[in-house]
Amino acid sequence: MIEIKNIQKTFGERTILSGISGKFLPGDTSLIIGGSGTGKSVLLKCMIGLIKPEEGQVLYDGRDFLTGDEDTQKAIRREMGVLFQGGALFDSKTVLENVRFPLDMLTNMATSEKMERAQFCLQRVGLENAADRMPSEISGGMKKRVGIARAIVMNPKYLFCDEPNSGLDPLTSIKIDELIREITDEFKITTVVITHDMNSMMEIGEKIMFLYQGKKMWEGSSSTITQSKVAELNEFIYANKLLRDTKA
Known part of the structure; x- marks a missing residue:
């Protein structure tokens, strides 16, 4: 609460x-x-x-x-997980790398664990097939879903x-x-x-x-x-x- x-x-x-x-x-x-x-x-x-x-x-x-x-x-x-208004995705990172970013910054998880968690979150928002795409290659709605996946990646x-x-x-x-x-x-x-x-x-x-x-x-x-x-x-x-x- x-x-x-x-x-x-x-x-x-x-x-x-x-x-x-x-x-x-x-x-x-x-x-x-x-x-x-x-x-x-x-x-x-x-x-x-x-x-x-x-x-x-x-x-x-x-x-x-x-x-x-x-x-x-x-x-x-x-x-905390935060979805910012503009999505706030990193243009130079792939969709998967954007989702994984909090895990890279805030945890000591093994790379394989980070990948598994990030892929799970992408799957949860219906974007498992967009993992290797860049933010410039996806729609506004997809960017918001990537933002949600990143916001929940730390559970x-x-x-x-x-x-x-x-x-x-x-x-x-x-x-x-x-x-x-x-x-x-x-x-x-x-x-x-x-x-x-x-x-x-x-x-x-x-x-x-x-x-x-x-x-x-x-x-x-x-x-x-x-x-x-x-x-x-x-x-x-x-x-x-x-x-x-x-x-x-």
Whole structure:
């Protein structure tokens, strides 16, 4: 379980996050949603240690990531998998080498073990036949699947996905959502997804946190989100539905 308590973050005189608290449970696909500039990506960066908030706690199964000693922080980082928005693949490495990279950097596994683990993860995302291809030779959706394979190669307890469907067509987006949900359920991972995709909200939003101007305005599930009486959330949902209908 991941628990955040009273996360506060400012840049200069601007408050980006104001007292954000919440819990994210194993086996659940939890979404953090909101418009551009609402603080959702900053919150994710606070949770994975790329940004340090002025106040608050980030607890991983009770371990404080922000104030823990170096060994504690390293142990937690080894238990994280991150899918970055652009995929963040190395152009000079093959698909298999990209997936294997965390094992090369963070473990003392034998080469044969690394290869076996990387190949298993590629197979899990349906890309076992793309192992020797370069990132420039595969589609955007395939790059996202490579990113997911790399994110789970260390067998993480916690998975973070930053806008996994950005730049993808609707059908590919649905497949990526299904893959994230399947992996979360199969390995009982605590998964946190940053998104503004309406389909993701309705299909995989077992728990949803809505941010508006740096504050948590609503929390619930996909089955209750349309019943919200929060005006800002309803406007956000309507705008996304209108955009989706226009694209369709």
